[in-house]
Amino acid sequence: MNIKKSLKGLVALAIAGSFSNAAIAAPTNAEIFDMMQEMKQELKNLKAENNELKGTVQEVAVSTDEAIKAQIKLANKSHWGGYGELHYNNLEGQGPGVSDTKKIDFHRFVLYFGHEFRDDLRFFSEFELEHALVKDIGDADTSDNGPGEVELEQAYIQYDYNETTQITGGLFLMPIGIMNETHEPDTFYGVERNTVEKNIIPSTWWEGGVMLTKELKPGLTLDVALTSGLEATDAKKYKPRDGRQKVASASARSLATIGRLKYTAIPGLELAASLFNQTDYCQGVVVGCGSARAFETHAVYKKDKFQLRALYAAWKIDGDDVKADGADKQNGYYLEPAYRFNDKWGAFVRYETYDNNDGGSTDTEVEARSIGFNYWIDPTVVAKFDYVDQSKANNGDKDGINIGIGYSF
């Protein structure tokens, strides 16, 4: 029974009552009461139904709102992201004259910005503030300027020539090493990046130029690039890290070429080798400094919860003055097994050694042993802790702890 029926019943009863009081018996109070009860129940049902409909409308509104926001994200041609990491170092110097390292530093604050012009043409950039503070006062290289740097690490246009070929032009990360191109803090173990890639490769290393990426076969990729080069100096002992010009009004007297072959056909395995060549390592400004070649190879293997990273990198640099400094040979390697217990926890150990003066007669090797863990608060938010024991053959030892927190999005 519904309200309409109830009303009809009442009306019918009223009409019947007015026209034929004698013929049809008037409804009793009990009957009227029953009808009223039925009407009350119907009203209650209708209210419930109405509330349910209201809820459905609200649900659809929420769903639509969420779907539209997600759809905008999918369809958006411009996008941004970033990463950052805060480090606390507490290392004690061992031996006379070796200073402690006790500091806290917002090491990197990075913003990405990219734009897709067409499906096959895009722009990508990475803008970085290192060490949190840059003050533009005082002379260059003085503490007045603050410890930091503002850097444009990537700014390139990438064109998909076809399904297997990409051409990249602009300022891009060099195709070398494990961490040079992928170094968001949630993607690696250890608070600080390993010293081999930092001092030998030297990561993070970017140059300006043009690069061709060709997928030769499924899982076999070749990168070849013509780029700006390094400008090493005698004052900085011909270290490649100090030779980075960062594409900042950089000398282009001597350009460089780099090639990389990368094999990723087996899930969990990456094998790669890079070769870099520059005709004049010092851009023609240092007598006794000649050409430079760098070779790097690495393996990354992940199987279930186990991961192993292994890397070797070496430089050979020509020139009498370079040789006299023992910098004609510079090399290093590291091994880093790690175990991911679950989504949250992972632990690692690392052995690393490098030498920026391996051509010299004195032992200048640097060694470090690390052990630590990562705790992923979220898939791309990580807290880190490690203990490191570093020894320098000619300059004392340091050991202590590092604590860090990092994110990317």
Add this chain to the structure above:
Amino acid sequence: MTFDIKKYSLFIIATLLLVTVSSLFARGVYQTDEDFISEAFLNKPPENSSIMLGGDVRKKVALLLGHPYGGLIIKYWVKEGRTAWILKEIGKTEPITFGIVIKNSKIEKIKVLEFRESRGWEVKYPAFTKQYNGVGLEGDKLDKNIDGVSGATLSLWAMNGVSRVALYLHQHLSNKPK
């Protein structure tokens, strides 16, 4: 010393040769949605059906994906207990289109149909995607560990996300009263 273009002529010629000998398919679209569905049902695809993402279904999909799905309705194809899905998910910055076939609450096949990220395309290789064959849902997670590709972590997460969603929606349809 000045830059001598002649020294790099070999490099430039090699580059041009590599570009020229390449095949001429547009990068990105490996298979169209229609072709995937047609292939999945041996050239006799059923009419498509659709499911509205409301209430608990919407909430569950958002949980499995890690964020709300970019649509109110998801199209699917069903025939003889097998369901096929075309789902999009962002890897790092760009949407990747996946085709997924589910049978007996397990993944029968997953394929990258369109990829537009600048890195991580290795997830399209059959050697990688075949890891998903026979994978089901255990709670809110896949019941098997998938070995990633270095540098393609975000693409892997995207593929895991759409796999979970397709498996859940297949189960949801199977459990619905006929």
